[in-house]
Amino acid sequence: MKENLSSSSVWSSIGQKLHKNKKNLISVLLFLLLAALTFSAICKGNDMTEVAKAVRKMDVWYLFGAMGVGIFFVSAEGLMICYLLRALGNPIAAGRCIKYSFIGFFYSGITPSATGGQPMQLYHMKKDGLKISESTVVLMTVAVLYKFVLVVIGLFMLLFGYHPLKNYLGSYMWLFYLGLLLNTVLVIFLLIVMFGPKLFHNIVTGVERFCVRFHLLKHSEERIEKLFGFEEKYRETVQFFAGHKGKIVAVTLFTVLQRCSVFFLTYLVYLGFHLKGTDALTVMMLQASVYIAVDMLPLPGAQGITELMYKSIFAGVFPGTFLTASMCVSRGINFYFLLITSAILTVIVYILERKCSRKKPAETAEYN
Structure with a gap:
């Protein structure tokens, strides 16, 4: 009987791993397909030789400045996580929290609607010995404020810059409204979950019942406690x-x-091409409108639609070849460069964790 149970658990574990790997593989393949289609769309109708020449003319200091701003953007989330965890009495290092933010960026970038980021952050926080309850609240707080600030910026743009915004966005204005609406709904939902004990209880117990019903988990009184x-x-x-x-x-x-x-990263790219005539506030407002519009779309990294919107909206800001060149640089830094950096750090973390897990049994054996 014990042999049957152990055999069943082994096959169940193998099945779960295969299912997980299959999901990850699908996400990666979808990401690569969208990347290929996006690159193809960028090349179509553009003389990429001229675009490359324009990119090479960019001031290298502004390029490095934009890359630095991109690193700050991801690292800032880690600093906020660190601040909130310390407020709860966890003496955690800032570097470790920045690690969580890069891991989150990587998995958010390759999964639809950025759904993979927070679960992986929570997983690594648990591995580092942090309480799941505290980690969950900290990550939810950061997520709520992240979305809340985006909604406030969007509403501010509508109230004080509606006409120029409408002129620049044109046919994409409906997508801006949709993005703003979806972000607003998500903020309200997260706040209700955070401050609504009954709803949170129903969600937790509902997920547990669902897992038991579909044989993903076995019924356990200990787990319920x-x-x-x-x-x-x-x-x-x-x-x-x-x-x-x-x-x-x-x-x-x-x-x-x-x-x-x-x-502001996009404005640094604008200055790097030695262009004049458009102020920083306008460039930042247009870039914000793109973020708001695509933020909640169910596409890994919002690939394709982001590039299409950029070329349409910034056509009046970046003349001629500079339009495609600026898109390649700004999008290359604020997404692809950060994604590659995050992927490298994630792999390093994985290798180090594997080495630590191998050392622990060896150390335990010595004491035995």
């Missing part, structure tokens, strides 16, 4: 942040800086 304990710790953490509004205000202001930094 742990879930209730998790809920209690989760509520305590939410109440802590609700009682320390100053810390939330600080993180919100830093999120505004983080958000604006990636919009």
Whole structure:
């Protein structure tokens, strides 16, 4: 009987791994397909030799500045995670939290609607010994503020820059409205989940029942007790942040800086091509409109639609060949460069974790 049970568990484990690998493979293939189609669309109708010449003429200091801003954009999330975890009494190093932000960026970039980022961050935080309840609240707080700031920026643009925004966006204005609406709905939902104990309880128990019903998990009273304990710790953490509004205000202001930094990146590219005539606020507003429009679309990295919107919206800002050249540089830095950097760091983390897991059994054997 024991042999049958162990054999069943082994095959179940193998099946779960194959299913997980299959999902990851599909995500990667979809990402590569979209990347290939996007690259093909960029090349079509453009003299890429001239585009390459324009890119080579870009001031290298502005290029490095834009890359630095891109690194700051991702790292800033890690600094916010670090600040909130320390507020909860976790003496964690900033570098470790920045690691979480790069891992999150990588998995968000290759999964539809950026759904893979936070689960992987939570996984690595758990491996580092952090409490799941606290980690969950911290990540949700960062996500809510991230989306909230984007919604506020979008509403600010509609109130104080509607006519120029409409002129630049043209036929893409409906996509901007859709992106703003979806982000607003998500912010409201996350806030309800965070501050609605009953809804959170229903979600947690509902997921557990679903997993048991479809034989993804076996019924376990011990697990149910742990879930209730998790809920209690989760509520305590939410109440802590609700009682320390100053810390939330600080993180919100830093999120505004983080958000604006990636919009400013495009203006650095504009200056790098020695162009004049368009002010920083206009360039940042247009880049923000692209982010708002594509942020919630179910495409890995919002590939394709981002490039199409950019070429349409920035046609009046970057003349001639500079339009495609600027798109290649700005999009290359704020997504592909950061994605490759995040992928390298993720692989390094994986290798180091594997080495540590191999050393631990050896050390345990020595003591035995």
